[in-house]
Amino acid sequence: MLIGYITAITGDPTLSEDVFQEVSIVVLDKHAQLTSSEGFKPWARTIARFQALKAVARRRAGPIMLRGDIVDLLDTSWSALDEDPAALADQERMAALRSCLTRITPRARRLVEMRYFENLPGARIAELLGKPLNTIYVAISRIHRALGECVRGELQRQGDGRGE
Amino acid sequence: MANDVDTGPEDDLEVLALLHLDGLADAEQRQRLEHILVGDADARVAFLRLARQHGELAELLKSGIAAGEDPPRQAHSTTRLRRIGAVYQPRLRAAHWPALIAAGVAAALIGAFLLVPQPSAPNPVPLVMAPPAPVPGTPAAPGLPTLVGDWQDFAVAPATGEDVSRRALLPGDRLTVGLSGNATLAYADGTRVVVGRASHVTIPSSATGSDIALILDVGVLDADVTTQRPQHPMQVRTATAALEVVGTRFHLSAASGSSRLEVTHGSVRMTGAGNKGGTLVAAGQSADTARSGTLVASLGGTGADRHGLRGDYFDNLDFTSLRFSRIDPVIDFNWGTGTPGPEISPETFSIRWSGFIQADYDEDYTFTSTMDDGVRLYIDGRLVIDRWDLHKIETFSGEAHLTAGRRVPIVMEFYQDPNQSQVNLRWSSRSQPHEIIPERHLFVEAGR
Structure with a gap:
């Protein structure tokens, strides 16, 4: 659930909707670049993270996002969630x-x-x-x-x- | 505490996480959340599960497919119409209940909501094992439509004898609309497809019901598509084309040997049978496929006032391997190490933009391009910028005189050799501030 990941990073539900739409278009436009060795979810999540950080950077004011080192930790944890067979x-x-x-x-x-x-x-x-x-x-x-x-x-x- | 939420250790993570997800956490609460997350891997997983479920609940309830119900109307409309670049959030969901009724229902339910569990209550919210009652006429799956509205003069095959107004169309069903008819297909997420007269639409036999898919055998349809999950776009096929739609409005017509797509908002990826990878058709653009299935055009609307420049995209350096054409509103691209389209290699490609430029002032204009790699710019047939060589990202300028209100030809050529690719085109004059040349000053045709 990409929107959940984006919101977890930004802490800004309104901004997250915008980011999700941007990510949707990027994913649609670039899906041919997805190589078979990559999973879709990690690939899409990388795009989502990039777009989310970009959106937070250009936002003038708003809720405070999580620290960068915690975003890194969350990324690793989310990968573990993806791999969870359950x-x-x-x-x-x-x-x-x-x-x-x-x-x-x-x-x-x-x-x-x-x-x-x-x-x-x-x-x-x-x-x-x-x-x-x-x-x-x-x-x-x-x-x-x-x-x-x-x-x-x-x-x-x-x-x-x-x-x- | 700024937002007056005090939590005990038992609920700390979840409440702090929800406050963060709602954009309400103040600095102290965010620090507490970060403190928990940085030192506890299990907490991070719990936080992400909550974030995921948070998004899923919003999606389920907004699309009205929770508990198999019709979508409830919003008493407090929060869906926003907006455009983000080429992205369009089409509309308020069409199946929402009237706001007045919803306000009454909300008021009644609020009155019935007598007690919310207190923070000190030790027990979780109880679950009551009661299966939902099926709702007649509700789609069996989000990818299968029901017929709604003032449909008439139509038939569904294979006929089951069952009233189709009481059930979803199923994989393999074929909807035939007569000469005086029309029919609207409604999906649970709010997507609407209006099938025009003398049209045949088939729900693919391979449809799983989880994603929206249909075939326009012949005829016309207009679609207003709610934003789909990017990895599961709506799929529409004709005999000569295939579309992938994430969320947009478009018109599609199909005859025995050709198809035409016109996009009103958003963008649609269209693939002809002979066109691997396809082309992204943006708002205001249309595309056609020929009998062979080859995508023969991806151009803007019609008329002399069509803005932008025609971009011809080639998969080599010398403009001989055309892959697609489209109307670009402005020249301002940074593909990085990427590519303008899946059918083009990021290593080597070339683009030729052509059309007309019209200025507001009788003045000498300075044209400036920041590019990586080569650029040639012609204004009214004269070479203004000539940097047809490999270099790192650099900015070059040239001058040309323009006459107010007069359209003159403009051609800009660009090529990309390995690594980064970036190009833009700006202008300035004594009266004209320095800026990317706006769409309203660029035209596809010469005009009258």
């Missing part, structure tokens, strides 16, 4: 996430929708729900944790099923 393809993980979203409570689902579909900032959600901001962020983080565990369980079951 990670499977993006599409399989997305399908598992879709399935898991049907299993969370309506309240949690609503919170996810407000944050991710309506794209409301945490502060606005807190205001609408009359809750402290830290409560909203802790709740969203726990939903993420539950969804992550659910997705890993789904993928594990699929892997076991194929292995039988």
Whole structure:
């Protein structure tokens, strides 16, 4: 999920959308340069990293990005994620996430929708729900944790099923 | 703390990560996050998993395919129309609910959302194992369309007896639109394809349903494509051409021996049967394929006011191996060690730009080019810059007189030998600030 990687670097969701679009065009335009010895994901991630750093450099003001040495460490960690056999393809993980979203409570689902579909900032959600901001962020983080565990369980079951 | 979020150690990483991903982390929180990340490999993996899921959730919910539902409407529209170079985010997603209804639904749901787990609560958010109810008419997969809108005079084969308004079109289905008909194919991500009258469209038998793919056997279609994943572009084929689309609007027509593509926004990669690698067709440009499948043109729109210069791209140094042509809005390129297109070797290529230039002032103009490697510039038939040799990146100038409002021919030739490639063309005069010659001063045709 390239957009996640870009946002992890920039810490700026708005800028990340722009960078993702730029990366999409670069990838489409240069895909013929991808040699068979390279994996698509590392190759695309290299382009994404370059575009993200370039975009942050030309931005006049905005959220602060992570330190360069940490971006380097994250790049290595992301490669490990790609190699994790349990990670499977993006599409399989997305399908598992879709399935898991049907299993969370309506309240949690609503919170996810407000944050991710309506794209409301945490502060606005807190205001609408009359809750402290830290409560909203802790709740969203726990939903993420539950969804992550659910997705890993789904993928594990699929892997076991194929292995039988 | 600037944003008033205080977290305990249990939630620290995830909350800090979410604040960072939302662009809300202040300096202290970012430092805490960095401190965790720099010393803990597991934390870095957890952070990246969260970042990935963060992006996936936004994509799933925005495309309305979470839980197999129709996309909910945005009560607070945050989708932005913008152009980034040649990239175009086409539109607000067409399937969104009316904002008024969504606002009411949001208000009702907010009222029903009585309690968000408190930070001190030890348990994770509970999961309720309840499978989603299928929604009639919802695509079975994101790559398979349903028919929407005021469709009429059409048929789907093979006929199953099933109401096609209640199911997605499936691999192998062929949609035939009659002489007075039209049909709109809607995909879960908001992509819309309007199939015109007297047209046949087939969902490829090989379609997996995960990516959008269709065949225009004959007829016309107009597509408004939501941004696709770059490694999974929308695929459209005709008998003589193949298109790869990431996100754009375009018109495509197909006859028995030819195809024509017209791009309104964004860009589309078009490949003819005899044209390995294809050509990127940008907004305002069109391209045709001949009976043989060879891509015969990739030119701008029509009319004397078409801006830009025609660029002929050759895969050798002496302008004899033409690979493609296109309209370039300006001359300002830096390919580095790359190439202008996949069908051209980055080591050796040449380009000839030609067209007309029109100035605003009756003055002597200085033309300046920074290039690596060789350049020749002709203005109104006169050689103004002549650096047809190998050199490192350098800047050269020449002068020519231009008459206000009069178009005169311009030809610029460029060649690239190994290593870096870069070229641009600027101008200046007593009244004209130094700048890359803008698109509005360049024309493909001589005009009246």
